[in-house]
Amino acid sequence: MAEVKLFGFWASPFTIRVLWALKLKQVAFDECVEEDLVNYSSTLLQYSHAQKRTPILFHQGRPIAESLVILEYIDETWKQKALLPQDTYDRAKARFWAKFVDDKCMPTIMSVITKKGEDQQRAAKEAQQNLKILEGGLERKPFFGGDTINIVDIAAGSMWCCVRAVEVHIGINLVDAEDMSLLNSWFQSFIDLPIIKERAPLWDAILEHKEGLQKMLMALST
CATH class of the missing domain: 3.40.30.10 (Glutaredoxin)
Structure with a gap:
């Protein structure tokens, strides 16, 4: 191997x-x-x-x-271009926010995709609340890593396709440009980085997949 x-x-x-x-x-x-x-x-x-x-x-x-x-x-x-801060307190904060993405943000976003009606609206509200909390982790910096991206940017940036799929296919805006202006700007700045774009899947293909995933998961839940 x-x-x-x-x-x-x-x-x-x-x-x-x-x-x-x-x-x-x-x-x-x-x-x-x-x-x-x-x-x-x-x-x-x-x-x-x-x-x-x-x-x-x-x-x-x-x-x-x-x-x-x-x-x-x-x-x-591989030590080059560290993903975690050197300072122990900052490392702890980065681990907290990365885990927050996986434990709180991701599950509620997926619930919006799989649920219907009032349950879907409740899931959307919870997802929006979690994303608003996540926005606080930016602390008005360009990236979660400050001037450079770190493990939190990578973890949170991977939600972008799911957030956009909910907006396009379900019609629910999870990241409001006014209420979450910092997070909205961060999302766009992160995804527009050439090194990130290079390894991101094609947008049209992602949306097509998310639509198919929604149908499959909803069918399994009925």
Whole structure:
């Protein structure tokens, strides 16, 4: 097996963030091995431990699972262009906000995609509240990392496709340009970075996938 190999899914926010980190660190790796989310490969089933999901990063034949864990592993292994601050307090804050993205923001955004009617409206309100809290983590800086992007920018930036899919296909604006002007500006600045655009999937393809994902998840929940 190659020194660095990634197993993931092209439209997954969690896979996308790992691709961004590898690109930012200029780590040489084989192109991402695409997983079928219905029929996982034997490699993923063997090494993804209890989660049985993407992504999985192999480094020198050893597997690392869970995207935030993978991001920290990448940062500790390849020191150039640090994703976590050197100051211990700032590192703790960065870990808090990255975990907030995964524990609070992501689940409520996905609930908006899968729910209907009043349940969907409640989920949207909760998602908006969480995103407003996340905006506070910017502290009026250009990026969560200050003048450069860090692990929080990568984690939160991977939500962009889901936020836009909710807006386009469901008609609910989760990040209001007036009420969340800082977060809205940050989203656009982050996605417009050339190094981020280079490893982001095509927008039309992402939207098409999110529409199909919504239909599939809603069918399974009925």
